[in-house]
Amino acid sequence: xxxxxxxxxxxxGLIIAVLAILVLSAVLIVWGGVLFSPGPLNxxxxxxxxxxxxxxxxxxxxxxxxxxxxxAAGMASxxxxxxxxxxxxxxxxxxxxxxxxxxxxxxxxWSCHPDHRGTNATLTFIDPAHFxxxxxxxxxxxxxxxxxxxxACTRCHANNIFINxxxxxxxxxxxxxxxxxxxxxxxxQCHSTSNWNANFAHPDACGRxxxxxxxxxxxADCHPVNDSTAxxxxxxxxxxxxxxxxxx
Amino acid sequence: xxxxxxxxxxxxxLLAMLLIGGVYAVVVWQTKAIxxxxxxxxxxxxxxxxxxxxxxEILYSLRKRSRLARWGRMSDWLQFHIFTGLVGPFMVLLHxxxxxxxxxxxxxxxxxxxxxxxxxxxxxxTRIPRTVEGVALESPAGETQSAALARSRKALSVWYAVHIPxxxxxxxxxxxxxxxxxxxxxxxx
Numbered sequence: 191x192x193x194x195x196x197x198x199x200x201x202x203g204l205i206i207a208v209l210a211i212l213v214l215s216a217v218l219i220v221w222g223g224v225l226f227s228p229g230p231l232n233x234x235x236x237x238x239x240x241x242x243x244x245x246x247x248x249x250x251x252x253x254x255x256x257x258x259x260x261x262a263a264g265m266a267s268x269x270x271x272x273x274x275x276x277x278x279x280x281x282x283x284x285x286x287x288x289x290x291x292x293x294x295x296x297x298x299x300w301s302c303h304p305d306h307r308g309t310n311a312t313l314t315f316i317d318p319a320h321f322x323x324x325x326x327x328x329x330x331x332x333x334x335x336x337x338x339x340x341x342a343c344t345r346c347h348a349n350n351i352f353i354n355x356x357x358x359x360x361x362x363x364x365x366x367x368x369x370x371x372x373x374x375x376x377x378x379q380c381h382s383t384s385n386w387n388a389n390f391a392h393p394d395a396c397g398r399x400x401x402x403x404x405x406x407x408x409x410a411d412c413h414p415v416n417d418s419t420a421x422x423x424x425x426x427x428x429x430x431x432x433x434x435x436x437x438x
Numbered sequence: 439x440x441x442x443x444x445x446x447x448x449x450x451x452l453l454a455m456l457l458i459g460g461v462y463a464v465v466v467w468q469t470k471a472i473x474x475x476x477x478x479x480x481x482x483x484x485x486x487x488x489x490x491x492x493x494x495e496i497l498y499s500l501r502k503r504s505r506l507a508r509w510g511r512m513s514d515w516l517q518f519h520i521f522t523g524l525v526g527p528f529m530v531l532l533h534x535x536x537x538x539x540x541x542x543x544x545x546x547x548x549x550x551x552x553x554x555x556x557x558x559x560x561x562x563x564t565r566i567p568r569t570v571e572g573v574a575l576e577s578p579a580g581e582t583q584s585a586a587l588a589r590s591r592k593a594l595s596v597w598y599a600v601h602i603p604x605x606x607x608x609x610x611x612x613x614x615x616x617x618x619x620x621x622x623x624x625x626x627x
Contacts, residue, residue: 226618259624
């Protein structure tokens with residue numbers, strides 16, 4: 191009884207199938223591929239490129255970024271149509287994107303810059319697992335060593351902006367007031383990422399040996415106020431370590 | 439001749455879903471991210487889930503309608519239909535990466551509706567006495583039950599009239615979704 195009327199190739203089934211095809215085709219014709227959009231495009235606006243100020247503005251023009259699969263040029267070529275500055279960077283290893291390519295990074299634009307994640311979603315996602323910091327950076331690589339290992343990306347790259355990150359130490363490590371004017375900001379002269387006093391040679395204060403070697407004193411023992419003033423009174427009552435008879 | 443069964447297919451389906459859910463959890467734990475629908479694992483879930491759903495629809499209907507392909511009991515095919523009809527949609531649900539935009543979102547909704555409808559249908563179906571082959575018995579077991587049986591038969595035919603069009607709409611929409619994914623995002627090249 192059921193068998194004669196039912197099953198998927200019934201008249202009502204076929205009518206429904208044709209109707210569904212018609213409705214979806216009509217939506218496709220009227221709204222284009224928006225039907226397939228996995229989510230709104232980023233609305234962050236900037237300097238207009240190719241007459242477009244944000245991805246969201248061209249949200250209904252899928253073909254602006256998506257080429258059909260038989261088009262060999264692919265999506266990256268459409269990215270570069272507008273982002274000509276990045277196109278130029280590719281060939282210059284002194285630039286961010288050039289240094290990525292020179293460092294052996296592969297992948298498409300969307301590997302780091304996915305979209306369709308909402309109007310306010312960030313446009314740069316970098317997966318640390320697939321990202322060799324040792325090879326990257328410009329004009330030269332910036333390997334993460336010592337205390338820099340394991341830091342959260344945002345400690346240096348605020349707001350997910352990876353371009354033009356300052357490389358000099360003082361951008362992240364402000365120079366202490368007691369340091370200003372006495373030492374240079376060429377920090378690696380004395381400090382390394384794994385050893386704070388790596389190359390620090392203390393001036394021979396007492397005329398014989400370095401206090402640091404002689405007494406194992408800490409900085410604060412002789413410089414309780416700041417590094418530009420010193421006192422020896424912690425060990426030498428008369429503040430005269432170099433005096434006669436071994437000082438006093 | 440009446441067949442009383444537990445629901446082994448439901449338990450097998452739950453076991454399969456538990457295993458797949460476990461693999462999904464491991465992937466989330468390893469990558470610290472929800473698998474993207476267009477990623478390797480996400481696509482695998484979508485493709486295998488869809489094939490299971492396609493088998494759910496086509497094989498059962500084929501066995502039911504065809505005069506040639508008569509192998510296998512109808513009741514076994516129904517069990518297969520229920521197994522793939524639960525596991526397939528579960529995989530497809532994991533494929534969504536929990537985003538429900540546009541046609542893909544509508545498709546997820548249709549999938550949830552058809553599974554819910556399937557549960558209802560299964561409930562009505564079991565109220566009609568059948569042979570061990572799974573074919574409905576024409577004569578009622580007893581005079582007193584005939585009115586209830588007639589109601590069940592009526593309910594089942596109404597349910598068919600709803601369940602099948604939803605299924606067909608679902609598959610039409612799924613083919614559009616696949617065509618769109620192929621056109622706009624084949625390997626995102």
